[in-house]
Amino acid sequence: MLGRMNILCRKSFLHLCRQLAVADGYGANSLNMSRDPLHVKMSGSEFPLILGRDVSGTVMECGLNVKYFKPGDQVWAAVPPWKQGSFAEFVVASANEVSLKPKSLSHAEAASLPYVALTAWTALVNSCGLSKEKCPGKRVLIIGSSGGVGTAAIQLLKSWGAHVTAVCSGNAFTVMKDLGADDIIDYTVASLQDQLKTKDPFDAILDNVGGTSEELALQYLKPWSGATFVTLVTPFLYNNDRLGIADGMMRTGVTLVSKVMKHYCKGIHYRWGFFAPSGPFLDEIGELVDAGKIRPVIEDVLQFSDVRKAFQKLEAGHARGKTVIQVVDPKK
Ligand SMILES: NC(=O)c1ccc[n+]([C@@H]2O[C@H](COP(=O)([O-])OP(=O)(O)OC[C@H]3O[C@@H](n4cnc5c(N)ncnc54)[C@H](OP(=O)(O)O)[C@@H]3O)[C@@H](O)[C@H]2O)c1
Structure with a gap:
């Protein structure tokens, strides 16, 4: 069930970030303190842990108190590391973490930025x-x-x-x-x-x-x-x-x-400096994107079945911008 301020999105694309280190257990002590207690209580630990931070997709459902978004909206967001991540077809985010996707970007492009x-x-x-x-x-x-x-x-x-x-x-x-x-x-x-x-x-x-x-x-x-x-x-x-x-x-x-x-x-x-999720800041970044002042820098777009390959690529280092994973075919 969704919380009052939560939004359920169906994702088209995500990108990879510091997920290699987190997959190795980096940050577990601190992040487990902030994880959803229901999730940890039900499984007795943080597992199964879904990695991935970025979201670009379509709003499927909104909590009762969500006023600014409605089902069908095209949105982008970065979910915080203490929540379940975005390597999945659906992701739940708080309304204040979400922003309307810049109109000038495809979902693949939008997934590379938040x-x-x-x-x-x-x-x-x-x-x-x-x-x-x-x-x-x-x-x-x-x-x-x-x-x-x-x-x-x-x-x-x-x-x-x-x-x-x-x-x-x-x-x-x-x-x-x-x-x-x-x-x-x-x-x-x-x-x-x-x-x-x-x-x-x-x-x-x-x-x-x-x-x-x-x-x-x-x-x-x-x-x-x-x-x-x-x-x-x-x-x-x-x-x-x-x-x-x-x-x-x-x-x-x-x-x-x-x-x-x-x-x-x-x-x-x-x-x-630390990453902080923020829908309002993403609104401002989105305006710069639509004004042509910020553009995504994408090195590669891979299929969801190639996540392992994407991790191996990240492990090699020398990134030039972002690697994006296509979760579902946006035309379907
Ligand atoms: N505190 C936080 O909340 C937070 C959030 C996000 C990221 N981070 C950290 O911020 C860092 C950057 O993140 P990112 O996502 O941009 O990483 P990234 O995509 O992997 O990029 C790192 C870049 O640095 C270059 N590089 C490596 N050694 C260098 C050197 N000595 N001098 C100049 N460039 C060098 C690499 O290319 P070459 O090796 O080819 O030069 C690569 O392009 C990471 O350490 C990450 O863990 C922290």
């Missing part, structure tokens, strides 16, 4: 304080610009008038140029540090790679000017998996506070 665009949006808007009004004249560096989040972030920033420097490997240069990147750095030909030294300092950095790139890139922000570094690669779920919730949260808190304080003393804001 999760990565919302992740880029929350990192840039909520963590860096960037927006249409604040971006003109700002210099932003994106490390790991050729994957799902990076390609969405470049387009959001360009649509708001920022100057974007993209860090990727050489064979992604054409895609980066097509998306509007102003400056491109190939991290495979020379050290990133040597190449960043030749650039003017940045107002914001979005780090999609983590590891050594964090300490290195932080030096290239403009200190004492409100400059912000945001990374999507955080130890939050990993610490909870490894140490349990209480110790994991403690370790995470200590790490975050010490990094924030250390960089604050040098005049830099240090932040962690």
